Amino acid sequence: MLDQDSPINVALLAVPEVTASALFGMFDLFSSPGRDWPFIVKGEAGQQRMRPYVVARSHSGFRAANGIWVKPDFAFGDCPPPQIVCIPDFFINPGDSVAGLYEPEARWLRRTHEDGALLASACSGAVLLGEAGLLINCEATIHWGYVTTLSNNYPGVRVRLDRSLVLSGEAQRIVMAGGGSSWQDLALYLIARFVGLKEAMEVAKVYMLQWHDLGQQPFASLMSLRQTVDAVINSCQKWLALNYKTRAPVAAMVALSGLSERSFIRRFTKATGMTPLAYAHALRIEEAKQMLETTDLTIEAIANETGYEDASFFSRLFHRETGLTAAHYRLRFGSLRQALKHT
Structure with a gap:
């Protein structure tokens, strides 16, 4: 955990095929720790503990898969060094290879991981970890519809559909969540790991989230x-x-x-x-x-x-x-x- 005066940089990697709900939903959740709970219970916002921002291969805006406009905060060349990089799910045809389509993203992911960042993916976002060569002989998880996308294109990957969250790599600096709304579980886990369990519970309560399937x-x-x-x-x-x-x-x-x-x-x-x-x-x-x-x-x-x-x-x-x-x-x-x- 870092000092409260040093917000944790969280880079959200966006590609034109990104799912906007996951991209902006994670942005909201990572903006919440330290800020929203005091506002809800006391009426005064607290100090924000994490600093999310959207990063892409260029500053140029684009339409996400559902038509929502995405304007990156940074390009790879001027992005503040992140402690966490999150890869939201994006639309690709199940089973298809994406070899060569995301080479700038793959290079940037390798570089940030070498510099010590934790890399996290939600749903089909794990494909970009594969493209970066970071899933060799590793356990992984992904949406059930994209199992063949991993297993057919990245040798040695062991897909675990029985687990909603998989930790891999040196010092467990690769984290993958499965399908659907798994980005919520992923965000809560990362908040707990980097900020604290208490803050993760507070975010879950503010947004009425649960680790699996509770009501309000x-x-x-x-x-x-x-x-x-x-x-x-x-x-x-x-x-x-x-x-x-x-x-x-x-x-x-x-x-x-x-x-x-x-x-x-x-x-x-x-x-x-x-x-x-x-x-x-x-x-x-x-x-x-x-x-x-x-x-x-x-x-x-x-x-x-x-x-x-x-x-x-x-x-x-x-x-x-x-x-x-x-x-x-x-x-x-x-x-x-x-x-x-x-x-």
């Missing part, structure tokens, strides 16, 4: 935990954020507020849109989710750490609030953390 419900409670403008209630929110394990949090906040219980509940509900007890549960569930994402604590231990002596009650509450069991939530979000363990 696991993220829903985040918006309800924003600080209010009511000074009395705000002070109670801040107290609860530090003392959510307290056995009787509502009674403690009533005492802190100096209001009657009835007045406090009415004022808290008006300010936050939630009853004090529901708010306390939502805060505890958010803390539990963080622990499930980032630790190996047992579910019973997490229940206790978040203020629930009855683990079965915690499990029922977690399922009700997120639509997932705690074990399922860990399985889905923990897979990103597990992938990093093998880096």
